Amino acid sequence: MPAVAQWVKTLTFYEILIGMKATFSVFFHRIILRDRRAVTLQYPHEKRDLPGTYRGMIALLRYDDGTDKCVGCDLCEAACPSRVITVISAEVEGEPMKRFAKEYYMDMTRCLFCGLCVDACPVDALAMTKEYEWAVYNKRDLRLDKDQLLAIGDRNFPEREKKIEHQHHNVATFNIGYKNFPPKTS
Amino acid sequence: MDTLVFAGASVVKIAMVMGVVLLTVAFLTLAERKVLSWMQDRMGPMEVGPYGILQPVADGLKLFFKEDIIPAGANWLLFSLAPILSFVPALIGFAVIPYGPNQAIEVFGVTVKPFVISDINIGILYILAFTSIGAYGVILGGWASNNKYSLLGGLRAAAQVISYELNIGLAIVGVVILSGSLSMVRIAEGQAGGFWHWYLFGGLQIVAFVVYVISAVAETNRLPFDLPEAESELVAGWMTEYSGMRFAFFFLAEYANMILVSCIAAVLFLGGWHAPTPQPLVVYLGWPHLAWIEGVLWFMVKVYFFIFMFFWIRATLPRLRYDQLMRFGWKVMLPLALANVMVTSIVVYLLRD
Numbered sequence: 001m002p003a004v005a006q007w008v009k010t011l012t013f014y015e016i017l018i019g020m021k022a023t024f025s026v027f028f029h030r031i032i033l034r035d036r037r038a039v040t041l042q043y044p045h046e047k048r049d050l051p052g053t054y055r056g057m058i059a060l061l062r063y064d065d066g067t068d069k070c071v072g073c074d075l076c077e078a079a080c081p082s083r084v085i086t087v088i089s090a091e092v093e094g095e096p097m098k099r100f101a102k103e104y105y106m107d108m109t110r111c112l113f114c115g116l117c118v119d120a121c122p123v124d125a126l127a128m129t130k131e132y133e134w135a136v137y138n139k140r141d142l143r144l145d146k147d148q149l150l151a152i153g154d155r156n157f158p159e160r161e162k163k164i165e166h167q168h169h170n171v172a173t174f175n176i177g178y179k180n181f182p183p184k185t186s
Numbered sequence: 187m188d189t190l191v192f193a194g195a196s197v198v199k200i201a202m203v204m205g206v207v208l209l210t211v212a213f214l215t216l217a218e219r220k221v222l223s224w225m226q227d228r229m230g231p232m233e234v235g236p237y238g239i240l241q242p243v244a245d246g247l248k249l250f251f252k253e254d255i256i257p258a259g260a261n262w263l264l265f266s267l268a269p270i271l272s273f274v275p276a277l278i279g280f281a282v283i284p285y286g287p288n289q290a291i292e293v294f295g296v297t298v299k300p301f302v303i304s305d306i307n308i309g310i311l312y313i314l315a316f317t318s319i320g321a322y323g324v325i326l327g328g329w330a331s332n333n334k335y336s337l338l339g340g341l342r343a344a345a346q347v348i349s350y351e352l353n354i355g356l357a358i359v360g361v362v363i364l365s366g367s368l369s370m371v372r373i374a375e376g377q378a379g380g381f382w383h384w385y386l387f388g389g390l391q392i393v394a395f396v397v398y399v400i401s402a403v404a405e406t407n408r409l410p411f412d413l414p415e416a417e418s419e420l421v422a423g424w425m426t427e428y429s430g431m432r433f434a435f436f437f438l439a440e441y442a443n444m445i446l447v448s449c450i451a452a453v454l455f456l457g458g459w460h461a462p463t464p465q466p467l468v469v470y471l472g473w474p475h476l477a478w479i480e481g482v483l484w485f486m487v488k489v490y491f492f493i494f495m496f497f498w499i500r501a502t503l504p505r506l507r508y509d510q511l512m513r514f515g516w517k518v519m520l521p522l523a524l525a526n527v528m529v530t531s532i533v534v535y536l537l538r539d
Contacts, residue, residue: 016502020498027224027225039227039228040229042232
């Protein structure tokens with residue numbers, strides 16, 4: 001009996017008709033009943049809501065008075081697994097304890113957006129934004145310098161962290177109060 | 187004078203049919219992408235014009251302005267000839283298709299049949315002959331490209347088109363036996379008077395119909411029988427090296443062939459322009475002079491049903507393996523078609539008056 005049923009199924013194209021019913025039901029729901037929607041997102045016109053933990057373009061941040069957060073400690077350079085970051089550190093003129101990043105380069109062609117540099121930064125000077133539309137015509141445009149990275153930070157984090165001076169302002173500071181951790185705004 | 191009027195009327199008819207067919211072809215490319223995407227939870231082209239309506243125009247302009255490349259080592263003559271060889275036979279078959287009622291009207295004293303370009307008494311053989319020539323375009327295009335993928339695609343097309351054309355021919359024989367004529371107009375006229383007179387139901391040509399539809403899908407190299415241009419195996423098959431307008435010609439030929447086989451199916455099995463009711467519906471409404479409009483509309487509905495089925499099948503079924511394709515063609519379709527011819531001829535012989 002199963003053999004006969006199999007023959008009947010073969011002769012009536014049973015399996016093919018089942019498949020065609022499946023495709024037609026999708027078509028029918030899309031076009032006639034209109035209770036089914038395409039999964040497509042019309043990308044340039046509509047964009048996904050990114051999760052809060054999205055790791056996009058990396059930015060350098062400033063304090064609210066406009067000074068760099070970065071103290072030129074090179075820890076991000078050490079943490080980076082792809083050797084993206086180049087920091088050239090320097091002293092502030094006449095204040096030998098106070099250092100800053102004279103030049104700061106990120107070669108984003110190599111970056112794998114792991115976020116280790118952000119984790120490594122002791123002063124929270126680095127942050128990951130949700131920018132991802134960074135296609136360029138010349139790949140050298142992706143070697144970003146300090147100004148470009150600061151600009152990315154400025155446009156993505158308009159609310160800046162307040163700079164607290166809990167030491168002599170001549171001394172290099174990590175903006176970490178051991179007890180009174182300032183509330184993060186961005 | 188009469189000859190002049192007749193020639194003029196013929197030229198007008200040819201221009202009309204060519205225009206309609208090429209326009210339909212252009213928008214079939216859009217329709218196919220849209221229908222496929224609707225069946226697959228996608229949107230299809232949405233950028234050019236509202237809901238992507240103008241996509242065929244954009245495609246045509248792009249293909250027109252693309253660089254025309256002839257690969258080094260290609261046979262220049264055959265490479266240029268192949269797209270024409272596959273495009274012209276696809277269009278030339280439309281000459282014998284009856285699009286509407288076979289009624290004559292008088293134009294300047296000359297009787298003209300407005301819906302049939304030419305009613306030759308071997309219409310169906312003429313179409314079969316020219317679709318066979320279309321296969322040469324594919325084979326020569328594949329061979330002349332000097333590319334292994336093109337050659338493989340051309341070889342596959344040769345084997346596939348030849349084996350399935352045999353089935354098409356044999357499937358048609360049943361209808362030809364029933365109608366006693368090879369003329370498309372006579373075949374369609376034999377099916378007047380309700381859907382139980384159509385050869386699909388009245389002539390019990392269901393087996394022939396199934397064989398014909400499957401073989402037609404294979405003959406036009408469409409999924410699930412698109413082995414000659416199997417994208418996942420052969421880049422684009424015989425079209426791999428073609429670009430610009432030459433590629434467009436192959437593309438147009440594929441869709442024109444689709445319309446052509448749909449027209450043949452509508453005429454041979456579904457009664458051509460005849461309504462499923464004994465009289466056209468407008469006759470019941472009391473407007474018998476509008477019957478020709480309804481005839482053309484019924485023909486269009488039937489043809490578009492087949493074209494939709496092409497899309498539908500494409501959205502559903504995966505591609506066959508090559509040996510499965512050949513085994514199916516020779517060991518299943520061919521015996522079925524032959525058995526249908528035998529049974530039909532015996533029954534017609536016994537039931538003849």
